[in-house]
């Protein structure tokens with residue numbers, strides 16, 4: 001009884017519906033900003049429930065737009081909600097919401113790709129990394145056009161405990177194109193297993209919560225949408241710098257259908273390619289005929305360990321990039337110039 005009274009005190013007073021607000025402010029969806037709105041509050045409530053208990057929580061919402069998800073976050077009891085919206089047309093509607101929830105909604109007109117979340121919240125909400133996650137959440141129905149670069153940036157932040165992760169193991173609840181959501185959560189051996197699966201899963205527990213059919217959005221996007229929840233792991237499954245892990249994983253997955261040694265070879269300059277690949281595979285004790293999608297995270301960890309070991313003996317390997325060498329060769333071929341093998345140019 002007392003609990004339901006408490007929850008009632010968080011709830012917003014009667015307001016125009018999200019659909020009415022869209023009409024009132026003439027908020028036509030801009031394709032360029034990947035705007036597809038959710039008007040059904042039952043659905044936005046369901047997304048918000050995936051983040052867990054938001055009572056008295058601090059929350060950052062990405063791209064609130066006309067504010068459907070924003071209302072659900074406030075109704076769930078968030079004490080401090082900061083929204084970051086790029087499109088100025090939505091600011092008046094968000095101000096209306098802010099007046100209905102005094103002191104609980106802060107509005108930033110800005111770009112989430114450059115906004116400094118690490119400066120947006122008070123230091124006292126922080127928890128040590130080893131503790132339970134802080135009562136701080138990131139939630140967003142992300143624009144498709146920024147969702148992949150944004151999650152890659154945030155995974156790197158997670159590895160370095162920067163950005164949203166200066167507060168501890170901040171949980172993320174985000175939407176992606178269904179296909180990207182499936183890649184993020186794909187298990188070993190599955191068709192969707194990719195670079196993104198490894199990068200997300202070595203750092204966090206990733207859950208594909210549910211799929212929202214495209215028809216639930218206004219306007220309807222071409223694809224369905226997946227809601228994904230991330231909780232950073234106390235101990236990442238691979239203990240090397242993010243960039244190093246990313247380099248090994250990127251090379252492994254560049255030839256998805258071939259044996260994994262084919263991608264691994266490309267970590268090394270041509271002159272020592274065969275020899276160092278053999279050494280790396282043996283050191284890692286990984287079967288070179290496995291396909292990239294068949295590799296488990298422990299396999300990848302062993303491969304990154306072995307590559308890092310080779311790099312400590314030969315630090316110049318770290319800066320070697322097959323694609324750059326390829327580019328130089330192609331340029332030389334185009335110009336039909338004889339190539340100096342010593343310099344590669």
Ligand code: SAM
Nearest residue numbers: 036037038063064065085086087111112141143
């Ligand atoms: N959250 C709203 C909803 O669920 O109905 C809107 C979702 S819509 C898919 C994406 C929103 O993100 C739009 O409001 C768009 O203007 C905003 N947006 C696009 N790029 C952004 C960026 N780089 N930073 C912040 N907001 C952005």
